[in-house]
Amino acid sequence: xxxxxxxxxxxxxxxxxxxxxxxxxxxxxxxxxxxxxxxxxxxxxxxxxxxxxxxxxxxxxxxxxxxxxxxxxxxxxxxxxxxxxxxxxxxxxxxxxxxxxxxxxxxxxxxxxxxxxxxxxxxxxxx
Amino acid sequence: xxxxxxxxxxxxxxxxxxxxxxxxxxxxxxxxxxxxxxxxxxxxxxxxxxxxxxxxxxxxxxxxxxxxxxxxxxxxxxxxxxxxxxxxxxxxxxxxxxxxxxxxxxxxxxxxxxxxxxxxxxxxxxxxxxxxxxxxxxxxxxxxxxxxxxxxxxxxxxxxxxxxxxxxxxxxxxxxxxxxxxxxxxxxxxxxxxxxxxxxxxxxxxxxxxxxxxxxxxxxxxxxxxxxxxxxxxxxxxxxxxxxxxxxxxxxxxxxxxxxxxxxxxxxxxxxxxxxxxxxxxxxxxxxxxxxxxxxxxxxxxxxxxxxxxxxxxxxxxxxxxxxxxxxxxxxxxxxxxxxxxxxxxxxxxxxxxxxxxxxxxxxxxxxxxx
Numbered sequence: 019x020x021x022x023x024x025x026x027x028x029x030x031x032x033x034x035x036x037x038x039x040x041x042x043x044x045x046x047x048x049x050x051x052x053x054x055x056x057x058x059x060x061x062x063x064x065x066x067x068x069x070x071x072x073x074x075x076x077x078x079x080x081x082x083x084x085x086x087x088x089x090x091x092x093x094x095x096x097x098x099x100x101x102x103x104x105x106x107x108x109x110x111x112x113x114x115x116x117x118x119x120x121x122x123x124x125x126x127x128x129x130x131x132x133x134x135x136x137x138x139x140x141x142x143x144x145x
Numbered sequence: 146x147x148x149x150x151x152x153x154x155x156x157x158x159x160x161x162x163x164x165x166x167x168x169x170x171x172x173x174x175x176x177x178x179x180x181x182x183x184x185x186x187x188x189x190x191x192x193x194x195x196x197x198x199x200x201x202x203x204x205x206x207x208x209x210x211x212x213x214x215x216x217x218x219x220x221x222x223x224x225x226x227x228x229x230x231x232x233x234x235x236x237x238x239x240x241x242x243x244x245x246x247x248x249x250x251x252x253x254x255x256x257x258x259x260x261x262x263x264x265x266x267x268x269x270x271x272x273x274x275x276x277x278x279x280x281x282x283x284x285x286x287x288x289x290x291x292x293x294x295x296x297x298x299x300x301x302x303x304x305x306x307x308x309x310x311x312x313x314x315x316x317x318x319x320x321x322x323x324x325x326x327x328x329x330x331x332x333x334x335x336x337x338x339x340x341x342x343x344x345x346x347x348x349x350x351x352x353x354x355x356x357x358x359x360x361x362x363x364x365x366x367x368x369x370x371x372x373x374x375x376x377x378x379x380x381x382x383x384x385x386x387x388x389x390x391x392x393x394x395x396x397x398x399x400x401x402x403x404x405x406x407x408x409x410x411x412x413x414x415x416x417x418x419x420x421x422x423x424x425x426x427x428x429x430x431x432x433x434x435x436x437x438x439x440x441x442x443x444x445x446x447x448x449x450x451x452x453x454x455x456x457x458x459x460x461x462x463x464x465x466x467x468x469x470x471x472x473x474x475x476x477x478x479x480x481x482x483x484x485x486x487x488x489x490x491x492x493x494x495x496x497x498x499x500x501x502x503x504x505x506x507x508x509x510x511x512x513x514x515x516x
Contacts, residue, residue: 027180027205031221061221065205069225070247077204 020051028066032059048080048087148515149471150215151479152196153487154183157505159198161216164500168477168491171500177219178210185466185509187253188215192260193513197279199250199265207249209265211279215515222279226250226267229286235269236298245269245289252466254309257316264335266306270297270323272335285335288321293340293357300324300360300379307465308364312371320374320389325360328376330389341389345378363465365407367414375417375444377407377465382419384444395444400431406468410493411476415443418470418478418494420463429460437480439494453497454488461486466509473514481507 022038029035040054056063067074074080079088151162158176177183181200189195194215200208207226210219226247237243248268256262261278264285271289273282288294288306297304305324312318319331320341327342340357350358360379367373376383376392380403383392396402401421410416417440423431430436435454438447461482471477478494481487485504490497 027202030178031205031208061208064207064224068206070227075204075206 020046020054022051022055028062031061031065033061034059048090147473149473149477150188150193150513150515151469151487151489151500152186152188152216152509152511152513153481153501153504153507154186154198154466154509155481155485155505155507156182159183159186159200159216160501160504162487162500166473168471168473168489171489173501174216176505177216178208181205181208182249183508184249185252185511186216187255187511188513189255189260189263190257191255193515195255195260195278197253197255197263199253201249207247209250209253209279209282223275223281226265226271226273226282227284228271228289229284233289234295235304236296238299240298242295245271247271248303251305251307252309254311257311257313264309264311264319266309266321268303268305269299270304270306270326272306272309272321274335285331287331287336288329288338291329291338291340293326296357297323297326298358308361310364310366310371310374312366313368314371318371318388320364320366322361322364322376324362325358325379327357327359328361328364328374328389341385342392343390344385344392345383346381346394347379349379362405363407365409365417367409370414373414373443375407375409377404377419379403379425382407382444395440397440397445397447399438399447403428404463405465406463406480408468408470408478410478411470411472412474413441413476413493416441416493417444418468419447420468420480422462428462433458433460435459435461435482437478437494437497450490450494450497452495453490459484464508467507469510469512471512471514477512479510479512481510483507 020040020042042050042054052066147166149164153160158179160175162171162173164171178200181202184199186198196212196216198210200210207224209222209224211222212219228245232245234242234244246269250265250267252266254264262276265273272285275282308322310320317332317334319335322328329338330341331338342359345359346353347359362377365375372388374385381394382396382402384395385392399421403425404419404421408418419438422428434456437450439450440447461484463480463482468480476493478490483506486502487500488497489500
Protein backbone atom coordinates (compact mmCIF):
# COMPACT_ATOMS: atom_id res chain seq x y z
CA UNK A 19 0.00 0.00 0.00
CA UNK A 20 1.33 3.40 -0.94
CA UNK A 21 0.47 6.39 1.18
CA UNK A 22 0.34 9.72 -0.60
CA UNK A 23 0.34 13.07 1.14
CA UNK A 24 -1.18 15.52 -1.28
CA UNK A 25 -0.51 19.24 -0.96
CA UNK A 26 -3.59 21.30 -0.05
CA UNK A 27 -4.28 22.63 -3.54
CA UNK A 28 -4.33 19.14 -5.00
CA UNK A 29 -6.43 17.78 -2.17
CA UNK A 30 -8.96 20.49 -2.92
CA UNK A 31 -8.85 19.74 -6.61
CA UNK A 32 -9.28 16.01 -6.05
CA UNK A 33 -11.82 16.63 -3.31
CA UNK A 34 -10.11 14.39 -0.82
CA UNK A 35 -9.28 14.87 2.81
CA UNK A 36 -6.13 13.49 4.30
CA UNK A 37 -3.74 11.14 2.60
CA UNK A 38 -4.32 8.86 -0.34
CA UNK A 39 -3.73 5.18 -0.04
CA UNK A 40 -2.95 3.48 -3.30
CA UNK A 41 -2.23 -0.04 -4.32
CA UNK A 42 0.43 0.06 -6.99
CA UNK A 43 1.60 -2.93 -8.93
CA UNK A 44 5.29 -3.68 -8.87
CA UNK A 45 7.63 -2.34 -9.99
CA UNK A 46 6.76 0.71 -7.94
CA UNK A 47 8.26 3.79 -9.50
CA UNK A 48 7.48 7.46 -9.36
CA UNK A 49 5.91 7.03 -12.74
CA UNK A 50 3.64 4.23 -11.62
CA UNK A 51 2.67 6.02 -8.42
CA UNK A 52 1.70 9.13 -10.39
CA UNK A 53 -0.16 6.92 -12.85
CA UNK A 54 -2.14 5.51 -9.96
CA UNK A 55 -2.88 8.94 -8.54
CA UNK A 56 -4.11 10.18 -11.89
CA UNK A 57 -6.21 7.08 -12.49
CA UNK A 58 -7.90 7.40 -9.13
CA UNK A 59 -8.32 11.18 -9.36
CA UNK A 60 -8.56 12.34 -12.99
CA UNK A 61 -8.66 16.06 -12.06
CA UNK A 62 -5.04 15.67 -10.97
CA UNK A 63 -3.93 14.81 -14.48
CA UNK A 64 -1.51 17.43 -15.58
CA UNK A 65 -0.92 18.87 -12.13
CA UNK A 66 2.11 16.83 -11.07
CA UNK A 67 3.58 16.34 -14.53
CA UNK A 68 2.82 17.91 -17.86
CA UNK A 69 0.08 16.07 -19.71
CA UNK A 70 1.85 16.15 -23.03
CA UNK A 71 5.54 15.79 -22.16
CA UNK A 72 5.01 13.83 -18.92
CA UNK A 73 7.79 15.92 -17.40
CA UNK A 74 7.69 16.90 -13.74
CA UNK A 75 6.31 20.36 -13.19
CA UNK A 76 9.41 22.40 -12.56
CA UNK A 77 8.45 23.83 -9.18
CA UNK A 78 7.65 20.45 -7.67
CA UNK A 79 10.01 18.16 -5.85
CA UNK A 80 9.75 14.55 -4.79
CA UNK A 81 11.13 13.04 -1.62
CA UNK A 82 11.07 9.57 -0.13
CA UNK A 83 12.67 8.21 2.99
CA UNK A 84 14.63 11.40 3.47
CA UNK A 85 15.85 11.06 -0.08
CA UNK A 86 15.32 13.66 -2.77
CA UNK A 87 14.09 11.90 -5.89
CA UNK A 88 13.21 15.06 -7.75
CA UNK A 89 15.79 14.71 -10.43
CA UNK A 90 15.77 10.95 -10.67
CA UNK A 91 14.11 9.39 -13.72
CA UNK A 92 10.44 8.73 -13.02
CA UNK A 93 10.81 5.19 -14.21
CA UNK A 94 13.41 4.32 -11.62
CA UNK A 95 12.57 2.45 -8.46
CA UNK A 96 10.84 4.89 -6.22
CA UNK A 97 12.81 4.96 -3.02
CA UNK A 98 15.48 3.48 -0.92
CA UNK A 99 14.02 3.08 2.52
CA UNK A 100 16.43 2.20 5.22
CA UNK A 101 13.82 2.19 7.95
CA UNK A 102 10.41 1.01 6.87
CA UNK A 103 8.99 1.76 10.29
CA UNK A 104 9.37 5.48 9.95
CA UNK A 105 6.12 5.83 8.14
CA UNK A 106 6.10 8.03 5.14
CA UNK A 107 8.52 6.76 2.62
CA UNK A 108 8.04 9.18 -0.19
CA UNK A 109 6.95 12.76 -0.16
CA UNK A 110 6.75 15.36 -2.72
CA UNK A 111 7.80 18.84 -1.85
CA UNK A 112 8.28 22.06 -3.62
CA UNK A 113 9.40 25.56 -3.23
CA UNK A 114 9.38 28.68 -5.28
CA UNK A 115 12.94 29.63 -5.78
CA UNK A 116 12.04 33.24 -6.30
CA UNK A 117 10.65 33.35 -2.78
CA UNK A 118 13.86 31.92 -1.49
CA UNK A 119 12.21 30.00 1.30
CA UNK A 120 11.40 26.35 1.25
CA UNK A 121 7.72 25.66 1.76
CA UNK A 122 7.57 21.90 1.76
CA UNK A 123 4.44 20.41 0.33
CA UNK A 124 4.40 16.77 1.24
CA UNK A 125 3.06 14.22 -1.03
CA UNK A 126 3.65 10.74 -1.64
CA UNK A 127 4.14 7.22 -0.91
CA UNK A 128 4.02 5.52 2.34
CA UNK A 129 5.56 2.33 3.44
CA UNK A 130 3.82 2.04 6.74
CA UNK A 131 2.35 -1.39 6.42
CA UNK A 132 3.98 -4.42 7.89
CA UNK A 133 2.63 -6.57 5.08
CA UNK A 134 4.98 -5.15 2.49
CA UNK A 135 6.08 -7.96 0.31
CA UNK A 136 9.71 -8.78 -0.14
CA UNK A 137 9.24 -8.31 -3.85
CA UNK A 138 7.88 -4.81 -3.43
CA UNK A 139 10.61 -3.93 -1.01
CA UNK A 140 13.17 -5.17 -3.44
CA UNK A 141 11.71 -3.14 -6.25
CA UNK A 142 11.92 -0.11 -4.06
CA UNK A 143 15.54 -0.77 -3.39
CA UNK A 144 14.62 -1.54 0.17
CA UNK A 145 16.78 -4.58 0.74
CA UNK B 146 -36.04 42.79 -12.12
CA UNK B 147 -32.92 41.71 -13.94
CA UNK B 148 -29.86 40.72 -11.99
CA UNK B 149 -26.23 41.28 -12.70
CA UNK B 150 -23.39 38.83 -12.10
CA UNK B 151 -19.81 40.03 -12.30
CA UNK B 152 -17.19 37.32 -12.72
CA UNK B 153 -13.82 38.41 -11.39
CA UNK B 154 -10.62 36.45 -11.95
CA UNK B 155 -7.71 37.31 -9.67
CA UNK B 156 -4.21 36.15 -8.85
CA UNK B 157 -5.56 34.22 -5.87
CA UNK B 158 -8.95 32.92 -6.88
CA UNK B 159 -12.23 33.75 -8.55
CA UNK B 160 -14.98 35.92 -7.12
CA UNK B 161 -18.60 36.35 -8.12
CA UNK B 162 -20.27 39.67 -7.40
CA UNK B 163 -24.05 39.76 -7.67
CA UNK B 164 -26.59 42.53 -7.60
CA UNK B 165 -30.05 43.36 -8.79
CA UNK B 166 -30.65 45.66 -11.72
CA UNK B 167 -30.10 48.76 -9.63
CA UNK B 168 -26.47 47.76 -9.16
CA UNK B 169 -26.23 49.45 -5.79
CA UNK B 170 -25.89 46.59 -3.31
CA UNK B 171 -23.58 43.70 -4.05
CA UNK B 172 -23.04 40.26 -2.63
CA UNK B 173 -19.57 38.81 -2.94
CA UNK B 174 -18.92 35.09 -3.12
CA UNK B 175 -15.50 33.54 -3.17
CA UNK B 176 -12.71 32.94 -3.35
CA UNK B 177 -13.47 30.10 -5.68
CA UNK B 178 -10.31 28.02 -6.23
CA UNK B 179 -8.50 30.02 -3.54
CA UNK B 180 -4.78 30.33 -4.10
CA UNK B 181 -4.98 29.64 -7.84
CA UNK B 182 -4.68 32.23 -10.58
CA UNK B 183 -8.01 32.62 -12.31
CA UNK B 184 -7.11 34.17 -15.60
CA UNK B 185 -10.63 34.33 -16.92
CA UNK B 186 -14.20 33.33 -16.15
CA UNK B 187 -17.01 33.72 -18.61
CA UNK B 188 -20.61 32.62 -18.93
CA UNK B 189 -22.36 31.17 -21.92
CA UNK B 190 -24.62 33.66 -23.70
CA UNK B 191 -26.89 30.73 -24.56
CA UNK B 192 -27.12 29.38 -21.01
CA UNK B 193 -26.07 31.97 -18.43
CA UNK B 194 -25.65 29.50 -15.60
CA UNK B 195 -23.03 27.64 -17.62
CA UNK B 196 -19.72 29.20 -16.62
CA UNK B 197 -16.20 28.35 -17.66
CA UNK B 198 -13.12 29.28 -15.66
CA UNK B 199 -9.43 29.12 -16.46
CA UNK B 200 -7.60 28.10 -13.29
CA UNK B 201 -3.84 27.89 -13.36
CA UNK B 202 -0.76 27.84 -11.22
CA UNK B 203 2.97 27.93 -11.72
CA UNK B 204 3.05 24.87 -9.49
CA UNK B 205 0.29 22.71 -10.83
CA UNK B 206 -0.39 23.85 -14.37
CA UNK B 207 -3.71 24.44 -16.06
CA UNK B 208 -7.20 23.43 -15.02
CA UNK B 209 -10.51 24.26 -16.64
CA UNK B 210 -13.53 24.43 -14.37
CA UNK B 211 -17.14 24.39 -15.42
CA UNK B 212 -20.21 25.38 -13.48
CA UNK B 213 -23.77 24.56 -14.48
CA UNK B 214 -25.41 26.51 -11.70
CA UNK B 215 -24.02 29.99 -12.01
CA UNK B 216 -20.94 29.35 -9.93
CA UNK B 217 -22.54 27.64 -6.94
CA UNK B 218 -20.62 24.46 -7.69
CA UNK B 219 -17.79 23.67 -10.08
CA UNK B 220 -16.48 20.63 -11.86
CA UNK B 221 -12.96 20.25 -13.22
CA UNK B 222 -13.14 19.31 -16.87
CA UNK B 223 -10.54 18.64 -19.54
CA UNK B 224 -7.14 20.28 -19.27
CA UNK B 225 -5.25 18.64 -22.11
CA UNK B 226 -4.17 21.29 -24.57
CA UNK B 227 -2.06 19.48 -27.13
CA UNK B 228 -0.84 21.41 -30.14
CA UNK B 229 -1.81 19.87 -33.45
CA UNK B 230 0.98 17.87 -35.06
CA UNK B 231 4.55 19.03 -34.82
CA UNK B 232 4.27 22.22 -32.79
CA UNK B 233 7.36 23.79 -34.33
CA UNK B 234 8.92 26.98 -33.06
CA UNK B 235 8.22 30.67 -32.64
CA UNK B 236 10.75 33.38 -31.92
CA UNK B 237 12.07 33.82 -28.43
CA UNK B 238 12.79 37.24 -26.92
CA UNK B 239 16.29 37.19 -28.37
CA UNK B 240 15.05 36.25 -31.82
CA UNK B 241 16.13 32.62 -31.67
CA UNK B 242 13.69 29.79 -32.43
CA UNK B 243 11.85 28.52 -29.37
CA UNK B 244 9.60 25.45 -29.19
CA UNK B 245 5.90 26.07 -28.83
CA UNK B 246 5.01 25.18 -25.24
CA UNK B 247 1.57 25.31 -23.68
CA UNK B 248 1.55 27.40 -20.50
CA UNK B 249 -1.97 28.58 -19.67
CA UNK B 250 -5.38 29.61 -20.92
CA UNK B 251 -5.74 33.37 -21.01
CA UNK B 252 -9.25 33.71 -22.35
CA UNK B 253 -12.35 31.56 -22.68
CA UNK B 254 -15.02 32.55 -25.18
CA UNK B 255 -18.22 30.50 -25.00
CA UNK B 256 -20.19 30.15 -28.22
CA UNK B 257 -22.99 32.61 -28.76
CA UNK B 258 -25.55 29.85 -29.27
CA UNK B 259 -24.21 26.55 -27.90
CA UNK B 260 -23.30 26.27 -24.22
CA UNK B 261 -21.17 23.18 -24.86
CA UNK B 262 -18.93 24.96 -27.36
CA UNK B 263 -16.23 27.41 -26.37
CA UNK B 264 -12.93 28.73 -27.67
CA UNK B 265 -9.81 29.06 -25.57
CA UNK B 266 -6.96 31.44 -26.27
CA UNK B 267 -3.75 30.11 -24.82
CA UNK B 268 -0.09 30.87 -24.21
CA UNK B 269 2.01 30.00 -26.24
CA UNK B 270 -0.41 31.53 -28.66
CA UNK B 271 -2.96 29.19 -30.17
CA UNK B 272 -6.69 28.74 -30.36
CA UNK B 273 -8.44 25.65 -29.02
CA UNK B 274 -12.08 24.63 -29.18
CA UNK B 275 -14.28 22.38 -27.12
CA UNK B 276 -17.62 21.09 -28.33
CA UNK B 277 -18.30 18.88 -25.31
CA UNK B 278 -18.53 21.43 -22.52
CA UNK B 279 -14.82 21.45 -21.81
CA UNK B 280 -14.21 17.71 -21.59
CA UNK B 281 -11.81 17.78 -24.54
CA UNK B 282 -10.01 20.55 -26.39
CA UNK B 283 -8.77 20.54 -29.95
CA UNK B 284 -6.50 23.08 -31.56
CA UNK B 285 -7.64 25.07 -34.56
CA UNK B 286 -4.22 24.80 -36.19
CA UNK B 287 -4.86 27.12 -39.09
CA UNK B 288 -4.01 30.13 -36.94
CA UNK B 289 -0.50 29.07 -36.00
CA UNK B 290 -0.11 27.41 -39.35
CA UNK B 291 -1.08 30.20 -41.69
CA UNK B 292 2.54 31.11 -42.28
CA UNK B 293 3.67 33.83 -39.93
CA UNK B 294 3.63 31.70 -36.76
CA UNK B 295 7.37 30.95 -36.68
CA UNK B 296 7.97 34.71 -36.65
CA UNK B 297 5.74 35.50 -33.67
CA UNK B 298 7.53 36.81 -30.61
CA UNK B 299 6.23 37.06 -27.03
CA UNK B 300 5.38 40.33 -25.37
CA UNK B 301 6.38 41.03 -21.81
CA UNK B 302 3.50 38.88 -20.57
CA UNK B 303 4.29 35.97 -22.84
CA UNK B 304 3.12 34.90 -26.28
CA UNK B 305 -0.55 34.93 -25.43
CA UNK B 306 -3.77 34.78 -27.40
CA UNK B 307 -5.91 37.01 -25.24
CA UNK B 308 -8.80 38.28 -27.36
CA UNK B 309 -11.47 36.24 -29.12
CA UNK B 310 -14.45 37.96 -30.73
CA UNK B 311 -17.21 36.15 -32.56
CA UNK B 312 -19.24 38.04 -35.15
CA UNK B 313 -22.89 37.65 -34.13
CA UNK B 314 -24.04 38.23 -37.69
CA UNK B 315 -21.65 35.80 -39.33
CA UNK B 316 -21.05 32.53 -37.49
CA UNK B 317 -17.94 31.86 -39.55
CA UNK B 318 -16.15 35.07 -38.64
CA UNK B 319 -13.82 35.15 -35.65
CA UNK B 320 -11.29 37.77 -34.62
CA UNK B 321 -8.33 37.04 -32.36
CA UNK B 322 -5.44 39.08 -31.04
CA UNK B 323 -2.04 37.94 -29.88
CA UNK B 324 0.70 39.70 -27.97
CA UNK B 325 3.00 40.37 -29.67
CA UNK B 326 1.92 39.12 -33.08
CA UNK B 327 -1.12 41.22 -33.89
CA UNK B 328 -4.73 40.73 -34.91
CA UNK B 329 -6.06 37.89 -37.05
CA UNK B 330 -9.37 37.06 -38.70
CA UNK B 331 -10.99 33.88 -39.85
CA UNK B 332 -14.03 33.79 -42.14
CA UNK B 333 -14.52 30.04 -42.05
CA UNK B 334 -15.10 29.15 -38.40
CA UNK B 335 -11.42 29.18 -37.55
CA UNK B 336 -10.13 26.89 -40.26
CA UNK B 337 -8.03 29.48 -42.08
CA UNK B 338 -6.72 32.82 -40.87
CA UNK B 339 -5.20 36.00 -42.13
CA UNK B 340 -3.32 38.75 -40.31
CA UNK B 341 -5.28 42.02 -40.17
CA UNK B 342 -2.71 44.57 -39.11
CA UNK B 343 -2.58 47.01 -42.00
CA UNK B 344 -2.38 50.52 -40.63
CA UNK B 345 -0.78 49.57 -37.34
CA UNK B 346 2.52 51.23 -36.64
CA UNK B 347 4.81 49.98 -33.88
CA UNK B 348 8.06 51.88 -33.53
CA UNK B 349 9.55 49.25 -31.23
CA UNK B 350 9.86 46.57 -33.91
CA UNK B 351 12.38 46.52 -36.77
CA UNK B 352 9.73 47.17 -39.42
CA UNK B 353 7.13 49.43 -37.77
CA UNK B 354 4.48 48.50 -40.35
CA UNK B 355 5.22 44.77 -40.55
CA UNK B 356 2.42 42.34 -41.33
CA UNK B 357 2.85 40.73 -37.88
CA UNK B 358 4.76 41.59 -34.73
CA UNK B 359 2.47 44.24 -33.23
CA UNK B 360 1.67 44.10 -29.56
CA UNK B 361 -2.10 44.31 -29.66
CA UNK B 362 -3.45 44.52 -26.13
CA UNK B 363 -7.16 44.17 -26.73
CA UNK B 364 -9.88 44.43 -29.39
CA UNK B 365 -13.56 45.25 -28.85
CA UNK B 366 -16.65 45.42 -31.04
CA UNK B 367 -20.30 46.28 -30.69
CA UNK B 368 -22.47 43.29 -31.59
CA UNK B 369 -24.76 45.40 -33.76
CA UNK B 370 -21.86 46.62 -35.89
CA UNK B 371 -19.28 43.84 -36.00
CA UNK B 372 -17.30 45.26 -38.91
CA UNK B 373 -16.21 48.16 -36.69
CA UNK B 374 -13.41 47.18 -34.36
CA UNK B 375 -11.66 49.18 -31.68
CA UNK B 376 -8.15 48.29 -30.58
CA UNK B 377 -5.93 49.24 -27.69
CA UNK B 378 -2.46 48.55 -28.99
CA UNK B 379 0.62 48.69 -26.79
CA UNK B 380 0.74 52.34 -27.73
CA UNK B 381 -2.09 53.79 -29.83
CA UNK B 382 -5.85 53.39 -29.80
CA UNK B 383 -7.00 52.25 -33.22
CA UNK B 384 -10.21 51.73 -35.18
CA UNK B 385 -11.16 49.64 -38.18
CA UNK B 386 -14.35 50.16 -40.19
CA UNK B 387 -13.84 47.21 -42.49
CA UNK B 388 -13.51 44.14 -40.30
CA UNK B 389 -9.82 44.69 -39.69
CA UNK B 390 -8.74 45.15 -43.30
CA UNK B 391 -7.31 48.53 -42.34
CA UNK B 392 -6.82 50.52 -39.17
CA UNK B 393 -6.53 54.19 -38.32
CA UNK B 394 -5.43 55.82 -35.13
CA UNK B 395 -8.11 57.40 -32.92
CA UNK B 396 -5.98 58.31 -29.91
CA UNK B 397 -6.88 61.94 -30.54
CA UNK B 398 -6.72 64.03 -27.38
CA UNK B 399 -5.97 61.22 -24.93
CA UNK B 400 -3.27 62.27 -22.47
CA UNK B 401 -1.41 59.05 -23.24
CA UNK B 402 -2.41 56.22 -25.53
CA UNK B 403 -0.70 53.36 -23.72
CA UNK B 404 -3.09 51.02 -21.95
CA UNK B 405 -4.65 47.59 -21.89
CA UNK B 406 -8.46 47.32 -21.92
CA UNK B 407 -10.91 48.78 -24.40
CA UNK B 408 -14.67 48.37 -24.31
CA UNK B 409 -17.74 49.52 -26.23
CA UNK B 410 -20.96 50.81 -24.67
CA UNK B 411 -23.77 48.26 -24.84
CA UNK B 412 -26.22 50.58 -26.62
CA UNK B 413 -24.05 53.20 -28.28
CA UNK B 414 -21.70 51.63 -30.83
CA UNK B 415 -19.59 54.78 -31.03
CA UNK B 416 -19.07 55.12 -27.28
CA UNK B 417 -15.75 53.60 -26.32
CA UNK B 418 -13.85 53.31 -23.02
CA UNK B 419 -10.11 53.06 -22.35
CA UNK B 420 -7.91 53.42 -19.27
CA UNK B 421 -4.73 55.27 -20.27
CA UNK B 422 -1.53 54.54 -18.39
CA UNK B 423 1.51 56.75 -18.19
CA UNK B 424 3.82 54.59 -20.28
CA UNK B 425 4.92 51.05 -20.98
CA UNK B 426 7.78 51.41 -18.54
CA UNK B 427 5.53 52.89 -15.83
CA UNK B 428 2.30 51.01 -16.04
CA UNK B 429 0.22 53.16 -13.74
CA UNK B 430 -2.17 56.06 -14.23
CA UNK B 431 -0.82 59.43 -15.22
CA UNK B 432 -0.27 61.75 -12.22
CA UNK B 433 -1.57 59.08 -9.85
CA UNK B 434 -5.14 59.76 -11.01
CA UNK B 435 -7.26 56.81 -12.03
CA UNK B 436 -9.27 58.01 -15.00
CA UNK B 437 -11.39 56.13 -17.48
CA UNK B 438 -11.60 57.96 -20.79
CA UNK B 439 -14.76 57.83 -22.85
CA UNK B 440 -15.26 58.77 -26.44
CA UNK B 441 -18.81 59.30 -27.68
CA UNK B 442 -17.63 59.90 -31.21
CA UNK B 443 -15.99 56.59 -32.02
CA UNK B 444 -12.59 57.93 -31.09
CA UNK B 445 -10.39 61.01 -31.45
CA UNK B 446 -12.36 63.05 -28.88
CA UNK B 447 -12.11 61.75 -25.35
CA UNK B 448 -13.37 62.89 -21.96
CA UNK B 449 -11.98 61.85 -18.57
CA UNK B 450 -14.37 60.09 -16.19
CA UNK B 451 -13.23 60.65 -12.64
CA UNK B 452 -16.20 60.89 -10.29
CA UNK B 453 -15.79 58.23 -7.63
CA UNK B 454 -12.34 57.16 -8.80
CA UNK B 455 -9.18 57.95 -6.80
CA UNK B 456 -7.60 61.16 -8.04
CA UNK B 457 -4.42 61.08 -6.04
CA UNK B 458 -1.73 58.56 -5.15
CA UNK B 459 -3.22 55.83 -7.31
CA UNK B 460 -0.69 53.57 -9.04
CA UNK B 461 -2.68 50.50 -10.03
CA UNK B 462 -2.93 48.92 -13.45
CA UNK B 463 -6.04 47.75 -15.28
CA UNK B 464 -5.25 44.65 -17.30
CA UNK B 465 -6.53 43.84 -20.75
CA UNK B 466 -9.37 41.49 -19.78
CA UNK B 467 -10.38 43.47 -16.69
CA UNK B 468 -13.09 45.70 -18.15
CA UNK B 469 -16.63 44.83 -19.20
CA UNK B 470 -20.04 46.33 -19.80
CA UNK B 471 -23.52 45.07 -19.00
CA UNK B 472 -26.51 45.37 -21.30
CA UNK B 473 -28.88 47.11 -18.89
CA UNK B 474 -30.11 50.61 -19.54
CA UNK B 475 -28.29 52.72 -18.58
CA UNK B 476 -25.27 50.68 -19.48
CA UNK B 477 -23.13 49.46 -16.60
CA UNK B 478 -19.34 49.62 -16.91
CA UNK B 479 -16.99 47.63 -14.70
CA UNK B 480 -13.25 47.29 -14.29
CA UNK B 481 -10.83 45.69 -11.88
CA UNK B 482 -7.39 46.82 -10.86
CA UNK B 483 -4.15 45.19 -9.90
CA UNK B 484 -4.75 46.74 -6.47
CA UNK B 485 -7.79 44.49 -5.99
CA UNK B 486 -10.56 47.02 -6.47
CA UNK B 487 -13.52 46.39 -8.74
CA UNK B 488 -15.23 49.62 -9.74
CA UNK B 489 -18.70 49.83 -11.23
CA UNK B 490 -20.65 52.57 -12.91
CA UNK B 491 -24.38 52.15 -13.40
CA UNK B 492 -24.65 55.24 -15.61
CA UNK B 493 -22.34 54.63 -18.55
CA UNK B 494 -19.27 55.85 -16.67
CA UNK B 495 -20.44 59.19 -15.28
CA UNK B 496 -20.09 58.07 -11.66
CA UNK B 497 -18.13 55.21 -10.19
CA UNK B 498 -18.07 53.31 -6.93
CA UNK B 499 -16.07 50.33 -5.77
CA UNK B 500 -17.97 47.08 -5.41
CA UNK B 501 -15.02 45.58 -3.54
CA UNK B 502 -11.71 47.15 -2.57
CA UNK B 503 -9.39 44.48 -1.31
CA UNK B 504 -9.40 41.49 -3.61
CA UNK B 505 -6.18 40.00 -4.91
CA UNK B 506 -4.82 41.58 -8.06
CA UNK B 507 -7.59 41.46 -10.66
CA UNK B 508 -6.85 39.67 -13.93
CA UNK B 509 -10.25 39.68 -15.58
CA UNK B 510 -13.78 41.01 -15.28
CA UNK B 511 -16.83 39.75 -17.13
CA UNK B 512 -20.48 40.67 -16.65
CA UNK B 513 -23.70 38.77 -17.15
CA UNK B 514 -27.21 40.17 -17.10
CA UNK B 515 -29.61 37.61 -15.74
CA UNK B 516 -33.34 37.43 -16.40
